[in-house]
Amino acid sequence: MRMPRGFYCGIRQLCATIGLAALIGLITPHAYAAGGLSISNPDGAAVRALVIGIDDYQHVRKLKGAVADATDIVTSLKNMGVGDVVVLTNAQADRASVLREISALVERTKNNDLIFLSIAGHGTQEPERVKGSEPDGMENVFLLPGFETTPTGSVERVLGSEFNHFIRQFELRGARVIFVADTCHGGGMVRDIDPRAAEMSFRQVPRYTLLVDELKPVSDSNDPKSELDLDHTAFLAAVDRYTKAPEVRIPGIDGLRGALSYAVARAVEGSADINHDGKVTLKELFSNVRQVVYQLSDQRQNIVTISSPPQTPDTDVAFELTRGVVLIQGPAARAASGPAGSGGGRRGTGARATGCHGQGTNHSDPCRGGDQGTSDRRRAGASPPRCTNPAGGARRQDKLFCKREAKGCSRAGGSTDGQSRPDLGSRVARRDRVGRRGRLRDRRCELADGSRSDSGNS
Structure with missing residues (x-):
């Protein structure tokens, strides 16, 4: 019997959706958080986070899902018990504010802390400032809302070497870092429309030339030349240096989103604990996020994961998941614990x-x-x-x-x-x-x- 046109395509899409639901728990969102699960540092210290998301660019094409990405990650971290979370979105994320908040986070950081850094927005590449620091001679750049190619607008960006500078400061204080870059770092490609999607944007701007650059980078002599010079940092980037990062539609979610940020938020909630032992290794984190992104993007996006040379992804724990016990005290128990019920009342039932x-x-x-x-x-x-x-x-x-x-x-x-x-x-x-x-x-x-x-x- 001849099947209707598009029948097999629909079946294939349905199977992919069901597989994705089983992988990240789309059927029961936030089930881990609701069940009393919380994220903890395997070294026993604090977990801290700085999250940035920018849609509302003033001089380049706006994005549609970066702020939602930031909000999603912040919500997941807070639901999982992380108290020290700072978020900057749109106009809040000017260069002065970004440098101030990341410097304040460095000052709060203590030995063995776990630091989450997450950025979502436009990314591009520029000629490297430190010769030999990049394999292709191009440096990754994160653009801020007010960026433009004028002398004043040139200040509104953060260089990849500056992020490495601050990450080194975290490491010098004894912290470990997980850095999530949901931007496009592909060189030479402009944002366009993917022919397989009715509507899709990419987190990248065309390459530009700055006739006058007034940016004064934050740096010192101890800065690492590249990510491989760091010691305790795990990187998750949306794409490699030659690919563009799309914003995608996610089943059950309104609007467009960054697949990497969505996958990281679900991983934080517990989906990355593949063997259910309460410990998420770097290998589990990388593998889970990679699979989710690959499925969400309809096989058009492969993330890049990098761990520092001293780290062992198979055994090094990124974070742990602990289930807390919530004690619910009824009215009779509250009465028994008060002055009126303190004399000879039955434990847990009052007088x-x-x-x-x-x-x-x-x-x-x-x-x-x-x-x-x-x-x-x-x-x-x-x-x-x-x-x-x-x-x-x-x-x-x-x-x-x-x-x-x-x-x-x-x-x-x-x-x-x-x-x-x-x-x-x-x-x-x-x-x-x-x-x-x-x-x-x-x-x-x-x-x-x-x-x-x-x-x-x-």
Whole structure:
């Protein structure tokens, strides 16, 4: 049977979407954060971040997804428990502000800290300033909102060598760095429309010439010549030096986005923990982000990942994932912890016990051995209360009663946290039945003894 035109194409696209959902959790977004998962530094120090995203360029073509990229990464970091996060978007990201915030971050950095640096916006290349620093003689440049080819506008950019300068400052303070560059660094290519997409822009501007350059780069004699001269830094770049970085459409997400930034945000939330051991190695981070970007871009984008020569991607941990325990305290527990409930209240339930139907009683719980409770007594070193049959039966029946009560208590889990217990009425009824059976047994024993003594006398 002949299939309709486009049928196989649609099936292939559906399969790719399902595979992507399984890879990064599109079906349940932010599931890791909602589950109490948080990101932590494997060295036990702080995690800090500076995130920059620029769409609103004043003199070159505007972008559509860089600010959304920055917002997404910031949201993921904060949801994962990172407190020291600074974000600069659009007009906030002028050169003075960028240098001020990155310098302040260097000052806050302590030994063993983990630093996230993320930039999203236009990138280009210029002739290198330090001879031999780049293999093709061209230096990567990140453009800021006010950039133009005039003397004043030439200041509004950050050179790749300047980023390396600040990264070296982080490393000298004992920190590790993860640097994400969601820009286009391809040389000689202009932004255009990808023929496979109805609408797609690229994060690159045409090559330009500065007749007057008033930029005074931040540098010193200890600056690394290239990324390979750094010691504790992992780089993730959107594309290589000869390719352009597209903005793509992501299923379930409005507007265009940078595939690299989106993939990094999901990796931070836990999708990069491939073997689910709570530790994301550099290899896991690189591999997960690369696969997600490749699928999101419909196989048109291959990211570049670089680790410093002293690092071992297979074993070096980029970050860890820890699941916190959230203690929820009910009204009764809050009352018990206050002045009114501080005298002899049952732990986790306040001064009044709550039955499984939510009705309060002043009754001491047999499963707990009174208001204090058996588990509390054992922790305090006291012996548990003796189990007795209040209805008064034979000794064997006492043991039976105790076993049944113990079995009921084990079902209730000790009732230490206000969970449901067997209904109080059912326990009392069961106790009364046991007591009646004990009394009937005693009566039968008495009658049997009497009959035997009568037959002996006769």
